[in-house]
Amino acid sequence: MLNNSENKVALITGAASGLGFAIAQKLTESGVKLALLDIDNEQLSKVKSLLHGENEVYPADVTAEQEVKSVIEAVQNRFGTIHILINSAGIVGKTNIKSHDAATENIKKVMDVNFMGSFLTSKYCLPLMLEQDYGRILHIASIAGKEGNAGMLAYSASKAAVIAMAKVQGKEYAETGITINALAPAVIKTAMVEQMPNEQVKYMTDKIPKKRCGTLDEFASMAAFIVSDENSFSTGFTFDLSGGRATY
Template identity: 65%
Template sequence: MGEFNGQVVLITGAASGIGLSIAHKLLTEGAQVGLLDFNETALQQAFEQYGPDALLIGIDITDEARVAQAVSHVHEQFGKIDALINCVGITGVTNVQSHEVSSENLHKVFEVNFMSSFYTSKAALPFMLARRYGRILHIASIAGKEGNAGMLAYSASKAAVICMAKVQGKEYAEKGITVNALAPAVIQTPLVDAMPEVQVKYMTDKIPMKRCGTLDEAANLAAYIVSPKNSFTTGFTFDLSGGRATY
């Protein structure tokens, strides 16, 4: 009997990185999980061994109508939604100053990083409100607190995610629903591996531990945040930064 036995969790960005690690952890701890990602093939390769406990949905997470359908599908399949974890994210073009940022890239990053989290929470909240129970976690970034030079689109979109968690945390505080954010510094993921080396060095040099965080560290903290144990913390941004964040 795992800690999440009987829990139903919906995870976006589940085919890679932090989302992949969280999904594996919750499935091994007894959860039934709806997994959303653009890369349906990667979802199948990663989660086919879990059988009916893992509902795999290939989806463009920026399509509000399809997101609403997917969330409803998860609810119909498992009968409820206890928790939502928004892990999907892209950096967009990095290592460019603000006057060189294209509006097209800025819009794309906001659609993936912010709007998708709004779409999923908007669709999942009515189901949580009906049961007066829910846990929502938006994966943000230390960049959303401090702003990383050369990463305007990413930093600003993650700042918006943090603010959304604050707003939603206040709005549903009396409804049995907690809404929080998680702000990692640099976590060793494929997304980070794809960044220019100069950008990664810029970020890790700011971390007192002088290393990247691990996927296991991220998954362990995320699991606590969306567990029934986390009943009195809402509208909060959890630190996962190796000492970089002190506020």
């Protein structure tokens, strides 16, 4: 777990459910102070009461630059700084559809949430991290961003962009105390996955040598390590959580 975790402040996007909430639960066990961002204000309020430790909620849209900037300023005013940024806000968009039938509007929406949302939060967190010569940024990507899932053009392309961003940012800030990585899970059992067509989920699960979905606890445990003090040398890297599916 984290060293000196009681002194750390983590901003988690998409924190109201799924992967973001699982990470929040894991970090709060170590005493990390949490700033929880999500577009779902009602669910955020419920989450706040479920978590132990010091935390604040910030309803906001990660695709709206001014909202993101304002949230990060509010977190700085509340907690003093931000040590950890975890970008888990994401949407799948329309799936089980061929590329020639994909709606341009859907492609843009998925790219805005999955890629631009992660870019904007890192854009405004990085100056704080540079001032303190310390930071941990984790962009949640996907195995789809490495291999591409048929029927999921928007999602696969957006996550490939997230992986590329982690590689670029990792190199740009490698000589500072900031590490920037991505985590590429295969199918993790979340509410978002349960809403997808059965054929799409079966297509993805069949590709996993372990023949099962990953669990939220497995996901959260790896994420917690990636943003820990112990993980100080890996940067610009995409960690695997694919049940054997990843080939590179």
